[in-house]
Amino acid sequence: MPSSDEAELSRRLAAMTLKEKVALLTGADAWTLTPVASAGLAALALSDGPVGPRGTSFGGDTPASLLFPSPTSLAAAWDEEAARETGRLMGARAREMGIHVLLAPTVNLHRSPLGGRHFECYSEDPLLTARVAVAFIRGVQSAGVAATVKHFVGNDSETERMTYDARIGEATLREVYLAPFEAAVREAGVWAVMAAYNSVNGRTMTENHRLLTDVLKGEWGFDGVVVSDWTAARSTEATALAGLDLAMPGPDGPWGDALVAAVEDGRVPMAAVDDKVLRILRLAARTGALDGVAAVPAPAVPDDVRDRLRALAIGGSVLLRNDGLLPLRATELRRVALIGPNAVRFAAQGGGSAHVTPEHVVTPLEGLRRVLGEEAEITVHAGVFPHAKLLPLPAGLAADPETGQPGVRLEYRTAGGGVVTAEHRDPATWWFPIVLAEEVTELAVRARLTLTESGLHRLSVLGTGQHTLRVPGQDDQVHEQLQDGDDIGALLLSPPSHTFAFTADAGQVDVEVLISPQRNLPYPVTLVGLGYAPPRGTDEEELAAAVEAARAADVAIVLVGSDADTETESLDRAGLALPGRQDELVRQVCAANPRTVVVVNAGAPWLMPWAREPGALLWSWFPGQEGGAAVADVLFGAEPGGRLPTTFPATESGVPILSTQPVDGVLDYAEGDRIGYRAYRPGSVLFPFGHGLSYTTWEYLRAVVVDGAVEVTVRNAGDRPGREVVQAYLDEGGELRLAGFAALEAAPGQSVTARIDLAPRTLSRWAGDGWARTDGPYVLRIGRSSADLPLTCTID
Numbered sequence: 001m002p003s004s005d006e007a008e009l010s011r012r013l014a015a016m017t018l019k020e021k022v023a024l025l026t027g028a029d030a031w032t033l034t035p036v037a038s039a040g041l042a043a044l045a046l047s048d049g050p051v052g053p054r055g056t057s058f059g060g061d062t063p064a065s066l067l068f069p070s071p072t073s074l075a076a077a078w079d080e081e082a083a084r085e086t087g088r089l090m091g092a093r094a095r096e097m098g099i100h101v102l103l104a105p106t107v108n109l110h111r112s113p114l115g116g117r118h119f120e121c122y123s124e125d126p127l128l129t130a131r132v133a134v135a136f137i138r139g140v141q142s143a144g145v146a147a148t149v150k151h152f153v154g155n156d157s158e159t160e161r162m163t164y165d166a167r168i169g170e171a172t173l174r175e176v177y178l179a180p181f182e183a184a185v186r187e188a189g190v191w192a193v194m195a196a197y198n199s200v201n202g203r204t205m206t207e208n209h210r211l212l213t214d215v216l217k218g219e220w221g222f223d224g225v226v227v228s229d230w231t232a233a234r235s236t237e238a239t240a241l242a243g244l245d246l247a248m249p250g251p252d253g254p255w256g257d258a259l260v261a262a263v264e265d266g267r268v269p270m271a272a273v274d275d276k277v278l279r280i281l282r283l284a285a286r287t288g289a290l291d292g293v294a295a296v297p298a299p300a301v302p303d304d305v306r307d308r309l310r311a312l313a314i315g316g317s318v319l320l321r322n323d324g325l326l327p328l329r330a331t332e333l334r335r336v337a338l339i340g341p342n343a344v345r346f347a348a349q350g351g352g353s354a355h356v357t358p359e360h361v362v363t364p365l366e367g368l369r370r371v372l373g374e375e376a377e378i379t380v381h382a383g384v385f386p387h388a389k390l391l392p393l394p395a396g397l398a399a400d401p402e403t404g405q406p407g408v409r410l411e412y413r414t415a416g417g418g419v420v421t422a423e424h425r426d427p428a429t430w431w432f433p434i435v436l437a438e439e440v441t442e443l444a445v446r447a448r449l450t451l452t453e454s455g456l457h458r459l460s461v462l463g464t465g466q467h468t469l470r471v472p473g474q475d476d477q478v479h480e481q482l483q484d485g486d487d488i489g490a491l492l493l494s495p496p497s498h499t500f501a502f503t504a505d506a507g508q509v510d511v512e513v514l515i516s517p518q519r520n521l522p523y524p525v526t527l528v529g530l531g532y533a534p535p536r537g538t539d540e541e542e543l544a545a546a547v548e549a550a551r552a553a554d555v556a557i558v559l560v561g562s563d564a565d566t567e568t569e570s571l572d573r574a575g576l577a578l579p580g581r582q583d584e585l586v587r588q589v590c591a592a593n594p595r596t597v598v599v600v601n602a603g604a605p606w607l608m609p610w611a612r613e614p615g616a617l618l619w620s621w622f623p624g625q626e627g628g629a630a631v632a633d634v635l636f637g638a639e640p641g642g643r644l645p646t647t648f649p650a651t652e653s654g655v656p657i658l659s660t661q662p663v664d665g666v667l668d669y670a671e672g673d674r675i676g677y678r679a680y681r682p683g684s685v686l687f688p689f690g691h692g693l694s695y696t697t698w699e700y701l702r703a704v705v706v707d708g709a710v711e712v713t714v715r716n717a718g719d720r721p722g723r724e725v726v727q728a729y730l731d732e733g734g735e736l737r738l739a740g741f742a743a744l745e746a747a748p749g750q751s752v753t754a755r756i757d758l759a760p761r762t763l764s765r766w767a768g769d770g771w772a773r774t775d776g777p778y779v780l781r782i783g784r785s786s787a788d789l790p791l792t793c794t795i796d
């Protein structure tokens, strides 16, 4: 906004009463702010998140939106233009949904591969993170929607996320963890920053005056809004004085009347409140929520948006190994065995607040069908069943036993067994959240199931409390699952689940799930979901059937990985081994058919002790709604554009920073700047940072320094057009630091010169109280990954 409009914002501020001002500083509800007619301010709407705008609701009634590839996939493209396009498309979709503020991107770093939100962050490297984030933010904001860079700062893992104190030395903070935020503010001019739950160096981030006011707003000149992470504001004065501008969610919170009183008593100066309001008005002006201030014209979501999502997913796919099996040729395949848990339950996204409901997810089977047509036979076998949670009970399988309507009946009961109220629910989604009145002691879900097969049926219950499954003629089965209460996010986003099994013949059976909700939580809400799985063979039978199918096929395509329950907010992972018997499945299929491709469908690194066994190994990430099409495209010849944005370890014991467990509430970043590829010992790496194959081969010819940039000439030495990501690392006495990168495309035989602009900070380090140039000469190593650097050049 031009600076002359600042006077106009001040005029509007002056028209507001103290009560109106303070009312604006806490959400009117979970996602919107209070409109202020006297200031011409509409209700600003905020929405998650990093894989696409979800809208202003959460849970079962979430409207369909666009589901983008996971941020790890976007970072894997090493492509600022792809990041800008992603941001712009999300901005366009947000405008359609009436969203002013998108709660993305997440720029915390991959400090430990166990981090639950790893898939939602970009990289272990601050420079790659910053480059992707800056381009993404520019894209979002070009659509007139605010980006919110989060979580400021030190929220690189989830264990005790509400309270841990990240102890980070000043140089490490500046050079590593603050660097992407600084780039977002100074280079991209981001309009909002989210203050994290955790503390840094002894101060919780929503009260961290030094980082919010001195560094962010002072040194970096941030003129946007600092919003709390949801429920992260836990005090009145300390947060108000530290530089927090907006406490979310509302309508309750630590500000409201308490802040009005603090201002009236002189404990919080009026100027502090005015500054916050002014920032929100500025945000509104930027996002079209202030009447009389023209909004940026809303870009249309293009008709071919699905093709673009597919291209983005291809661009992030990383071909880790290829013995020449890929690309496959459709004309040579008559029988294809599609195998693995993720072939049957394809994971298009991770879990948590980033979750988006797409209209449709293209599965790998659909993707393969599009390529292969109806001619080839495709057999599908899960083989193993590693999922902690079952898929939602299909509405068509259940009916309300009283009305016969498809769905289930939910009754709220008192201690005496009386029914306070009853409602009809669609079991195909979970119910979120259910507000519990004092008198309600039990919830009962009643359903008439129409079973199409006889055998052992599985029914799972999601949520906390004591759960009883009642099937006529069978003993009641009881299970209790409780959760810690201080993180409502954990309660609602990662609820526990238990699977009951019962035997029944095909036909109708009336079942009841009785729930005594956990009541000792700080929130009078609960959440319920039902899952179901039909009868199947024993684990041994299912595994053997998958291996048999592989043996009989022209090619076996195995999809293993994780899902939105395993990689999710509020929980770090317990280990890096793929869940269940997936390793065994891969090994047996590879032994049965040498023409086996393994596709790993996961947002974060997992161990692959069998990595040398398949004919080819492709990493698809969580590739978004068009992911199944993108996987098939790459298998059949689309150039896999991706390079690893994070190191893939060979073993858990070789991971330099594995634990995310605070000790007595403290998470000590004692390793300093030595995370990721800067810390791994060579033998402990399975696939290095920056690694990824192309379908062609490349020769690195020369590198020269010209005007502060490096010009690198490479030649496509293969017989197909391809894309290469040229990477430059500063060699600091044997230790590498990414200094810049550039992607290029070349036809067979063609030589192309890429220009890598070196980031201005590359040659500087934080020295006590400011940035200082390090001593030259500087040695740059150039190549195709952090472990394959054939060219060297020196800057004097």
Ligand code: BGC
Binding pocket: 048, 049, 103, 150, 229, 230, 353, 489, 569
């Ligand atoms: C997450 C944020 C998210 C917010 C709103 C929090 O639990 O940490 O990333 O934007 O919820 O859903």
